[in-house]
Amino acid sequence: MEVSIQENERKIEVCFTPALFPVYYSSNDCVVVVIDVFRATSAICTAFAHGVNSIIPVSSVSDAIAYKNDGYIAAAERSGEIVEGFDMGNSPFSYMDPNLKGKDIVLTTTNGTKAIERAKAADTIIIGSFLNLEAVVDYLSKKNKNVLLLCAGWKNRFNLEDSLFAGAVSHYLSENKTFTGLADSSIAARALYREAKEDMGAFLKNSSHRKRLERLNLEKDINFCLQKSIYTEVPEFKGNALKI
Amino acid sequence: MEVSIQENERKIEVCFTPALFPVYYSSNDCVVVVIDVFRATSAICTAFAHGVNSIIPVSSVSDAIAYKNDGYIAAAERSGEIVEGFDMGNSPFSYMDPNLKGKDIVLTTTNGTKAIERAKAADTIIIGSFLNLEAVVDYLSKKNKNVLLLCAGWKNRFNLEDSLFAGAVSHYLSENKTFTGLADSSIAARALYREAKEDMGAFLKNSSHRKRLERLNLEKDINFCLQKSIYTEVPEFKGNALKI
Numbered sequence A, B: 001m002e003v004s005i006q007e008n009e010r011k012i013e014v015c016f017t018p019a020l021f022p023v024y025y026s027s028n029d030c031v032v033v034v035i036d037v038f039r040a041t042s043a044i045c046t047a048f049a050h051g052v053n054s055i056i057p058v059s060s061v062s063d064a065i066a067y068k069n070d071g072y073i074a075a076a077e078r079s080g081e082i083v084e085g086f087d088m089g090n091s092p093f094s095y096m097d098p099n100l101k102g103k104d105i106v107l108t109t110t111n112g113t114k115a116i117e118r119a120k121a122a123d124t125i126i127i128g129s130f131l132n133l134e135a136v137v138d139y140l141s142k143k144n145k146n147v148l149l150l151c152a153g154w155k156n157r158f159n160l161e162d163s164l165f166a167g168a169v170s171h172y173l174s175e176n177k178t179f180t181g182l183a184d185s186s187i188a189a190r191a192l193y194r195e196a197k198e199d200m201g202a203f204l205k206n207s208s209h210r211k212r213l214e215r216l217n218l219e220k221d222i223n224f225c226l227q228k229s230i231y232t233e234v235p236e237f238k239g240n241a242l243k244i
Helices: A018-024 A040-049 A061-068 A092-096 A112-119 A128-140 A160-173 A182-203 A208-215 A219-225 B018-024 B042-051 B059-070 B092-096 B113-121 B130-141 B160-173 B182-204 B208-215 B220-224
Strands: A010-015 A030-035 A054-057 A073-078 A105-106 A124-128 A147-153 A179-182 A234-239 A241-242 B010-015 B030-035 B054-057 B073-078 B104-108 B124-128 B146-151 B181-182 B236-240 B241-244
Touching: A010 A160, A010 A182, A018 A040, A018 A208, A018 B018, A018 B104, A030 A112, A030 A160, A030 A182, A040 A054, A040 A092, A040 A105, A040 A112, A040 A124, A040 A128, A054 A112, A054 B010, A054 B054, A061 A073, A061 B059, A092 A219, A092 A241, A124 A128, A124 A219, A124 B113, A128 A160, A160 A182, A160 A208, A160 B241, A179 A182, A182 B160, A182 B182, A208 A219, A234 B073, B010 B018, B010 B160, B010 B182, B018 B113, B018 B146, B030 B130, B030 B160, B030 B182, B042 B124, B042 B130, B054 B113, B059 B073, B059 B104, B113 B124, B113 B146, B124 B130, B130 B160, B146 B160, B160 B182, B160 B208, B181 B182, B181 B220
Parallel strands: A010 A147, A010 A179, A030 A124, A030 A147, A054 A105, A073 A105, B010 B146, B010 B181, B030 B124, B030 B146, B054 B104, B073 B104
Antiparallel strands: A054 A241, A124 A234, A234 A241, B054 B241, B124 B236, B236 B241
């Protein structure tokens, strides 16, 4: 059931890792934004901007294999690398392929698709990344709902890049006077973003996942994922799949 | 069993809420610092600076009542207020009483004592607050261990004041060249502290717990707890009690 809330009393909270979701999520008065900047949610936004029809997120590699055996296009990433037996992982560049236009894709990743799985209790789940930042802010501004920013993190640990994106959303939404309730988590994330926004690459220089991706020669992906608002699509979870 | 680590490779991590402790704590290679700035760990530091012999942290009010019935001095706080039937909660000022000198005190609080309970898997648990900041940094510098800063938070949510203290410790320890491994969580907490350090009161103005304490007329406690390094004691958990 949809629960409406009073205009002018909207809250913004950040859940820094999926493990805390049950602590933060209590009722259907919020939109949940799933965030996995490096790279699942950036890849998902890229896919829809390039005409993919839907993305079915699954938690386990074995689920992805089952879909693949049924003829689906399937993508799987673990610890930054493409899982053996799959052609795609979560590099945004893979999702620009014109052959994927109009297709349904099954996706499993280390953190991002697990965060979506956790969030399934919510009525409204959308996908956020720097690539569709402005569109996400616009979407949230227009909904008469609280906002719960769910960072995928890294294996249930806090991570910098997802928290920065949560901070960017908190920063722009808090300029909107209907959001009066910034939780401690969104105040902290916003302060981080304000410190980092002029040069996010430099701020993330020492972050653990950036180092991990650098070791895997994924610097090009990192730079791509840190671009702001190049796409206007806001993927939403409907039924068992993400769609726009 | 004590696990020694290589000098020059020490890590600093922040666990922003007790619910995440199992994610961050894996082995006895770290010192766990329990942090509940408003007000449990500030009160504990104050107690030892005023000559208390020991503090026995317990998780539940019923445990505290049992000790009280056995003749112990017992203190209990829930949601910022003294629990009915107790003379003391977690206001630092209560622990300056000369009658408490040399005494053992049983304490239960909303978040702080629960964080200590969670941390019990670790060999070395110490108590941190702004009141003993320098002493804590000095203690951690001298131990050949990693550091896990455990924020008590608010009912398993992230809170600003505990994260700020974790950031202060990360800030000072990262000046020490033996700490090369700052996790994303400690980079974020340190950035927050650097932003807030000139006027922590102003930075915390909109924090949820500060507002909660203001409503309870505890402004005097807040200002007291934000003083830096006025005490030199580092309480440590030994057996079933905190001691210095």
